[in-house]
Amino acid sequence: MSTIQQCKFSILELAPIHDHGTAQQALHQALDLAQHAEKWGYHRFWIAEHHNMSGIASSATSVLLGYLAANTTTLRLGSGGIMLPNHAPLVVAEQFGTLATLYPNRIDLGLGRAPGTDPTTMRALRRGRQETEDQFPHDVLEILNYFDDAKPRQQIVATPGEGTHVPVYLLGSSLFSAQLAARLGLPYAFASHFAPRMMMQAIQLYRENFQASDDLEKPYVILGVPSLVADSDEEAEYLATTIYQRILGLIRGQSIKLKPPIESMHGLWNEAEKNTVHNFLGVAKFGSPHTVKQQLIEFLNVTQADELIFTCDVYAPEARLRSFELLKQLQD
Structure with a gap:
């Protein structure tokens, strides 16, 4: 049974931009968070790839990872994920x-199957490449081959890359990547931080069909969790209005730059929008340290992540x- 002390705690960063802030500030704040995460003992720190989103500064994921790696010393860093169709x-x-x-033994490669953007931007990124559902498994295997030791007469060698054996993780919000991760014997991360609906089905499918590989003997499940820990439940609910406004902007096709918290969301959203936001945050853990700890204990009892x-x-x-510091202290 996975307990709160046994479970690894990590951070997924999108380098959010504030309503009156800049991308430069967001990138510097990402580094500040990474440096604190290293000090607090978080297991890993991943960056998510998104494009053409005014509120997210992590589009050049590998470049940002280089900046973070150069200014930290022990923290595992990686992509959560690189959107492989791009x-x-x-x-x-x-x-x-x-x-x-x-940065040996510090880099992870998480791979996603979605483009992480809108169709117009997707065409700009792909420059005419036509991806099919069958292409993603092929591309994953190609990358695994590049990270392996080079074979005799191998025509294409990744330099650097060959022989580095960078750990590869498959990410998804549906059942496709769960099946592929199980078949390839790779660790699997489910995007329950924004699409929790199929979480339990995906976990079950992955675990039941997992085939051990040279790199992984048994299933390894990572789950995304929106979090907010404050000194009281009331303060957490107040601070969470920033998150509610951000998701509301997303579903309306408006700006998702971070906005200051407000006393109430009443009048800002209709009932359907409110339900959509709360469904988006279906596995969120918001509240005081005591409240969030109880929520996490129950969540781990169910998921065994x-x-x-x-x-x-x-x-x-x-x-x-402060939220991430209090969160990590829940394992003490």
Whole structure:
């Protein structure tokens, strides 16, 4: 049974931009959070790839990872994830092979099947490449091959990349990647931080069909969890209005830059929008340390997750740092 002390705690960062802030500030705050996460003992720190979103500064994921790695010393860093349809597998292998060569035993590569953006931007990223559902497994295998030791007469070698054996994780919000991760014997991360509906079905499918590989003997499940820990439940609910406004902007197709917390969401959303936001946050853990700890204990009893990777998009940087500090202390 996975307990709160046994479970690994990690952070998923999107480098959120404030309503009156800049991308530069968001990137510097990402580093500040990573440095604190290293000090507090978080297991890993992942960056998510998104494009053409005014409120997210983590589009050049591998570049940002290099900045974070150069200014930390022990923290595991990686992508959560690289959206593989946007990239040639060789380029991904070379980028992460370079990171792994510069920062050995610290770099992860999480791979997603979605483009992480809208159709117009997707076409701009792909530059005419046509992806099919069958292409993703092929691309994953190609990357794994590049990270392996080079074979005799191998025509294409990732340099750097060859022989680095960068750990690869498959990410998903449906059942497709769960099945593929099980078949390839790879660790699996479910995007329950924004799409929790199929979480339990995906976990069950992955665990029941898992085939051991050279890199992984048994299933390894990571779950995304929106989090917000404050000194009281009331303060947490107040700070959470920033998160509610951000998701409301997302579903309306408006700006998702972080907005200051407000006393009440009443009048800002209709009942259907309120339900959509709360469904989006279906596995969120918001509240005081006592409240969140009880929520996490119940969540782990049900899911038996090996690792939880937390998001937290509150407005004030100091409140976000405080939330992650209090969260990690729940394992003491």
